[in-house]
Amino acid sequence: MTTSKLHELGFCPVCEGEEKEITGGFCGDLLSWAMGSAQEGQVWFTVMGNINTIAVACLADVAAVVLCHGAALADDARARAAAEGVNLYTTSLPEFEAAAAFARAFAP
């Protein structure tokens, strides 16, 4: 699966950069926890929509960020994601349900 499939799951694209191969998923809102545990190529489900989330996404080389539960996306985070070419999506689904929808499609 690649990141281009994420919008088919109902996730709303905010900005789409380079299409990336997806290796799995990761859930978490603590940024250091994500940096310590998220693997390259994973889709990161979080409710943390500040600029630091985008910085961590870039450093950890995740394939995409899905901002869940209708959480607010800061304007500077949106701009940074566009500038860095981060694949960023939003959804009104809570993290568990968003991750479950992804997991069903990723590993049916």
Place this chain on the structure above:
Amino acid sequence: MDNAICMEYVVPGDDFTRAGEASANMKQSLKRLGVPAAAVRRAAIALYEGEINLAIHAGGGRIRVEVTPDTIAMHLEDDGPGIADIPLAMSEGYTTAPAEVRSLGFGAGMGLPNMKKYTDTFEIQSTVGVGTTIDMSVSIA
């Protein structure tokens, strides 16, 4: 240290929107130098944790990165309050970060443990009231 390439950065204090610039810049530079992606990722994550620590706890600080064909060596120093109990600070989950920092998703008590986890050598020295220095490196396989 023949053929070493050096990069120096100043990290501002209490500005979490700018913290990350040094590690992002280093990551781009290492990629351009052709350093393998896995080593670049590990070094960038470790340095980002260091930058955040400098911004949260030390009122800013200074970073020097030296890249040789074998190693990415990162030196961080600050004139902050210092760390009284380093083993305690190194334990996962221990944090002294204020609530406003935790609300941004930081302050999980994983910063120093992550720096150690993602590097091949890690040394920290600290004197209360004087400051803290960290030397850490990632080997380029």
